Amino acid sequence: MFAFAAEITSHLNFLNLKLQGEQNLVSDLYIHLKAFRSKLVLFLEQVQANNFNHFQQCKVFMAEATAEFPTSFSCEIIKDLQLQFQQRFSDLDSKAEEVRLFQDPFEADVTSCPDELQLEVIELQANDLIRDKFKIGLVGIYQFLPKKDFPNVKTFASRYLLIFGTTYLCEQKFSRMKYVKNNLRTNLSDDNLRSMLMLGTTNLKPGMSANLASRKQFHHSH
Structure with a gap:
């Protein structure tokens, strides 16, 4: 029993590592979740047939032990995991069609798109220039779209680009907080802590050199 619990936890840890990808979008998260659910279906079928490949x-353990392996216990764990995934990600499941549209608008079924997006998606799919830009990635392609031609598509994409598709930022902030908020900083206020964590986890560059150069004053010689 403990061997199976340890190994199913190992599979969960592998999923967790995938969900921590730095640049993951919600579509990436959904791909990993769907893949793991399919693995659970496979695991259940195989374990029920005493297949522990x-x-x-x-x-x-099965090869060495004389007692029968408790496959019913293993099956119950897998079934419970399936139920937990179904319950915890039901909101995401309800938006599955929209996530697929966001992930690849060029292959989307226009008739299944929201009404306000259908005409713009047709225009998008017919535009070979934009299709060629698809290789630059989802963020890049949606930034490239002209807002005057695709206002609804850009608004739709913005909603999904803003959803956290990774636990990376949370993990990163907790890691940084261990160093920022230590026993040597007993007077650190919440506001200062928040500011320091934002500075420690942002990808934005301050551009101090350019800012100082723009403020440089020339002194005339007398």
Whole structure:
């Protein structure tokens, strides 16, 4: 039992690492979740047939042990995980069609798109120049779209670009906070802590050199 619990936890940890990708979007998150759910379906079918090919320690235990392996316990764990994933990500499941549209608007079924997007999606799919730009990535392609031609598509994309598709920022902030808020900074206020964490985790560059250069004053010689 403990061997199976340890190995299923290992599979969960592998999923967790994928969800921590720095530049992950909500579409990436949904891909990883769908893949893991499919793995759970496979795991359940195989375990019910006493096939532990994806649980090597359990396989070794079955080969060496004289007692019967508790497959019913393993199946219950998998079923419980399936239920937990279904409940916790039900909101995302309800938006599956929109996530797929966001992920690849060029292959979307126009008839299944929201009414306000249909005409713009048709224009988008017919534009070979924009299609060629698709390789620059989702963020780049939606930034490239002219707002005057695709206002609704850009608004739609903005909603999904703003959704956190990764736990990276949360993990990063907690890691930075251990160094920023230490026992040597007993008077650190919440406002200062918040500001320091923002500075420590942002990708924005201050551009001090350009700012100082623009303020440079020339002194005339007398």
